[in-house]
Amino acid sequence: MRVLGIETSCDETGVAVYDGDTGLLAHAVHSQVDLHATYGGVVPELASRDHVRRVLPLTEQVLAEAGLEREALDAVAYTRGPGLVGALLVGASVARSLAWARGLPALGVHHMEAHLLAPLLEDDPPAFPFVALLISGGHTLLVQVAGVGRYRALGESVDDAVGEAFDKTAKLLDLPYPGGPQLERLAAEGAPDRYRFPRPMTDRPGLDFSFSGLKTFTRNLVRDAGDEPGARADIARGFQDAVADTLAIKCRRALQHTGAQRLVVAGGVSANRALRRRIDAVAAELGATVHYPRPALCTDNGAMIAYCGYRRLAAGERGDIAFDVTARWPLETLREPG
């Protein structure tokens, strides 16, 4: 079964073709970063306007790269949620209509399920069960994964998502949007021990996160530091270390709590190298392995949607021609495929 996957939940248009026998055939992503940079954040209407111009050109691009005609597709998967409703509707409309017109099965898939299954696209995929840490601009989630569709939420952010905290902190440091990667670069020049940020919610049991306090902490440090050279890099370093430590502490707890031997880390923030080092160290102490998707599949992409769709479509799941999308969709409400 060859599945076309279409992702339009936020500010990246992603399209891919996954083949159940031969794996990922091609994928392409168009990032809207430049479009939103002026505004310092994603403008939903601009995102939707861009998606509607990108989905089919990207689809044609991936089919050409895969050496396939459009008639060679067997099914279509698209992101149903969670995400920006207007943006999701673009991908859903194209995908569902395309499938209907060719009499193909179609399915709306869960964006976060797709993220946590993304490492299964790699050559050395983790076996079930595992613990997944999903970290992006919109999500911070620890999940116990017994199998496809068998999820138990262990913890989540009670306020800002970790990627959001990176972007907001970067803004306080006068770094251009999107600030996450910029902050990582600046932090690499900073001194590790000059600023000691709190490790939020690590002094009590539980697996929830809170990152909004770090932003306030940063704001005060930036104000007090004034124009002092080097201070911004030191602040960036302190912030990043605090986030990495906090996530690593919660991962340790989650692995210990569940007895899992494998940890999946996915989502855009999982590309952060400092964070990976901390998490790898914690996992090594516990004798657990860590699995990351390749960098291109850490951020939003169509490959994970095609793959996630494949797992469910191949088990016989089908979406109705009355399609819908949803801004909120708890991962725990998902069921095993079929």
Add this chain to the structure above:
Amino acid sequence: MADSGTRRPPVLAVDTATDACSVAAGAGGAEAWRHAVAPRGHAARVLAMIDEVLAELGVQVADLGGVAWCHGPGAFTGVRIAAGVAQGIAWAHRLPVIGVSTLAVLAQGAHRRFGATRVRVAMDARMGEVYWGEYALEEASALMRATAADRVCRPEAVPEAGAGEAWGGVGTGWGAYGEILAARCPGPERLDPEALPDARDLIPLARERLERGDVVAARDAVPVYLRDRVTG
């Protein structure tokens, strides 16, 4: 409505630009259609309506000559649902796409429903503005043609109507800003402030465009919002 000679392939028409969810298909004029007022219900209904219309005509998607849609103006999300549907269906079978102004379709509807030959179309664009179009009948084709470019503007800024030919006013803008518009354009012969676009009226407009080759590929079927300033 009878076609002479070989039957031309039918055109599918889709509109979800306003509260209406409207679908039609036909070779010359609309031969089958479904129309519902379904605010926020477009995604749930539009494909089933298309399915029914094609089944009623006894045609497959691959038999279509093209896919027409209201490319705007209208509710942004609704316009994009129609864009996605038109793109998806047309791409699947390499069909040409014909995007038509929502205002033209409303004008064509006024001609069909009450024989209007000159129409001032005003759709409520929210934020104190209207989508405004001026259309007149081209006798030979029986199609409504724009006599001025569609625009978005404050109702106080629509072009004043001079004395002369009789005309009709249609669209929700005439309900939302009736008094202001009437001050600029007094004396409509007929007013329908509740008119919504109907996909039946897309068919003749799209048919003529298709015959002229004024079409695009699915990937180029993009909305015409008119309102392009969407950030503070």
